[in-house]
Amino acid sequence: MARIKSITHEIGPNNRYRMALADAAREAADLRTRLDSLRTEEGNIEQRLKLLDETIGVLEPLCSNEEGETSPGLTEACFNVLEIDGRSVPQIRKDLADLGVRMSAYKNPLAVLHTTLNRMVVSGQAERVDGKPARFKIAAKYVNSLPGKARYVESPAVRK
Numbered sequence: 001m002a003r004i005k006s007i008t009h010e011i012g013p014n015n016r017y018r019m020a021l022a023d024a025a026r027e028a029a030d031l032r033t034r035l036d037s038l039r040t041e042e043g044n045i046e047q048r049l050k051l052l053d054e055t056i057g058v059l060e061p062l063c064s065n066e067e068g069e070t071s072p073g074l075t076e077a078c079f080n081v082l083e084i085d086g087r088s089v090p091q092i093r094k095d096l097a098d099l100g101v102r103m104s105a106y107k108n109p110l111a112v113l114h115t116t117l118n119r120m121v122v123s124g125q126a127e128r129v130d131g132k133p134a135r136f137k138i139a140a141k142y143v144n145s146l147p148g149k150a151r152y153v154e155s156p157a158v159r160k
Contacts, residue, residue, distance in 0.1 A: 086129035086137040
């Protein structure tokens with residue numbers, strides 16, 4: 001202990017401050033380096049989270065809500081929004097968005113809808129209405145007697 005007091009006394013008060021300054025400067029530089037590293041890591045994590053959110057958005061509709069129950073696919077969702085008098089593809093896209101269907105997962109949602117609706121026409125689930133723009137309506141065999149909106153009797157898109 002006496003040796004420490006003598007060394008401190010020999011260094012003098014100015015030198016002690018210089019040593020404290022050097023220690024503080026070193027620690028500040030280390031912390032800045034660490035902070036830069038953490039910011040880089042934060043950017044990488046944010047990028048990964050964005051990719052995972054997109055993946056979840058695409059996969060979520062394909063997974064079941066409850067045991068044995070699956071979420072409706074795009075064909076089923078289209079079937080549910082088709083009307084007796086016909087709807088344009090942009091109208092169908094809006095109706096699907098109102099139902100919570102995430103069309104943002106597709107690069108070209110209107111093309112996907114056109115393809116889905118044309119397949120529904122081929123399978124007999126929907127009918128094309130003459131005129132421009134292209135309009136689609138629910139196939140007559142699936143319409144019941146409820147006025148106004150089309151209601152499906154049994155959706156052909158769901159196979160058990």
